[in-house]
Amino acid sequence: MTQESVLEALKNVIYPGFTKDIVTFGFIKEVKIEANSVAVVVDITSSAVEVRDELVKSIDIELRKIGATDIKVAVNQPKAPRQASNSVSGKNIAPQIKNFVMVSSGKGGVGKSTTSVNIAIAMAMQGKKVGLLDADIYGPNIPRMMGVNEQKPEIMGNKVLPLKAYGVEVMSMGSLMESGQSLIWRGSMIMKAIEQFLRDILWSELDVLVIDMPPGTGDAQLTLAQSVPVTAGITVTTPQEVSLDDSRRSLDMFKKLHIPTAGVIENMSGFICPECNTESDIFGMGTSTVMAKEYDTTLLAQIPIEPAIRIGGDTGMPIVYHKADSITAKRYHECASKLIAFMDEVNESGGASNAQIQPTTPPGVSACSTPQPAPKKESAESCGTGCGCH
Numbered sequence: 001m002t003q004e005s006v007l008e009a010l011k012n013v014i015y016p017g018f019t020k021d022i023v024t025f026g027f028i029k030e031v032k033i034e035a036n037s038v039a040v041v042v043d044i045t046s047s048a049v050e051v052r053d054e055l056v057k058s059i060d061i062e063l064r065k066i067g068a069t070d071i072k073v074a075v076n077q078p079k080a081p082r083q084a085s086n087s088v089s090g091k092n093i094a095p096q097i098k099n100f101v102m103v104s105s106g107k108g109g110v111g112k113s114t115t116s117v118n119i120a121i122a123m124a125m126q127g128k129k130v131g132l133l134d135a136d137i138y139g140p141n142i143p144r145m146m147g148v149n150e151q152k153p154e155i156m157g158n159k160v161l162p163l164k165a166y167g168v169e170v171m172s173m174g175s176l177m178e179s180g181q182s183l184i185w186r187g188s189m190i191m192k193a194i195e196q197f198l199r200d201i202l203w204s205e206l207d208v209l210v211i212d213m214p215p216g217t218g219d220a221q222l223t224l225a226q227s228v229p230v231t232a233g234i235t236v237t238t239p240q241e242v243s244l245d246d247s248r249r250s251l252d253m254f255k256k257l258h259i260p261t262a263g264v265i266e267n268m269s270g271f272i273c274p275e276c277n278t279e280s281d282i283f284g285m286g287t288s289t290v291m292a293k294e295y296d297t298t299l300l301a302q303i304p305i306e307p308a309i310r311i312g313g314d315t316g317m318p319i320v321y322h323k324a325d326s327i328t329a330k331r332y333h334e335c336a337s338k339l340i341a342f343m344d345e346v347n348e349s350g351g352a353s354n355a356q357i358q359p360t361t362p363p364g365v366s367a368c369s370t371p372q373p374a375p376k377k378e379s380a381e382s383c384g385t386g387c388g389c390h
């Protein structure tokens, strides 16, 4: 037996719940061979005991096939997260989901969807049951980024089964519409769509649902926050001052909606040269730290501009999974761990609540119907507040 033959054999061990093997994932840290004895050290990202047991069993089987008789497997795992349950007050129309993460930004195109995809997969790789909801009804990009853009979800009765990719349950308006089709959204339709995503999709019992929001602070954000208790809000920003200005609005929205703010992700922060791996500053770096402090929160991650991130998005091969050993993948993993710890903290101190932001008008009555004059007969225009009353 040689190092090569052992690694070749270990390539037959698939990481539980995924389609890739533990060698390709870069989980093998050490292999020692002495005659027919083999000792293997494996570092994995999941804290689940079942994952460890399954790996030890599969490694043993594969190494015996190549003649090893004395096999020792040491599996290093992160500490098991504390099992805190989300003790909820207020309204939750998807009670089988323990935690909701709202990924927001003030500006479009700063990398919300890319961030949502990579942190959702990172949390799944860390042993969580994760769903990813593309609530960007205007520009649903998640299906392509997750590589499920050719798939149509199955319907069961009057419910829809989420698609599955990279260990994550996925649903998007893009999967429910023909590609290239557009819809003109009114306020009331946005609210209905968000509610249906939570109520009529057959999500499993999830630890966490990551929700990729449309840019800005509008009806979608308010409806989501009123429908489920959001455990953690994340603001994605790029480092330029013009982007930070808009990001402050997103952080302010979390405050107004009583959403616990997990932190800021500075995306497109520096550039990692694919040739020499050196990191250089393009849009500025680290500017978000000051803003995070202003809002009493932290910088969760600095993600560089990297061609592999864009290519990963365009081809449905997210970097955190397909380049698991890269600097960027490691930063997404650190960010996911911080987010999990943050949610545990929120839950331990009583859980998220949306009780304070419930609508005060009776069901079916628009929030602006009382103070507004009755619409003139010939006009079908809205009252102008964006409440969706027409």
Ligand SMILES: Nc1ncnc2c1ncn2[C@@H]1O[C@H](COP(=O)(O)OP(=O)(O)OP(=O)(O)O)[C@@H](O)[C@H]1O
Pocket: 105, 107, 108, 109, 110, 111, 112, 113, 114, 115, 136, 139, 141, 214, 215, 267, 268, 269, 303, 304, 305, 306, 307, 309, 310, 311, 313, 314
């Ligand atoms: N760190 C990065 N390095 C390189 N390319 C990136 C990075 N982050 C995002 N991109 C690319 O930038 C584009 C915009 O990113 P993305 O779609 O995630 O932004 P968004 O905030 O969700 O946009 P929108 O507001 O339109 O929904 C995508 O093509 C994506 O692949």
Ligand SMILES: [Mg+2]
Pocket: 112, 113, 114, 136, 139, 141, 212
């Ligand atoms: Mg997007």
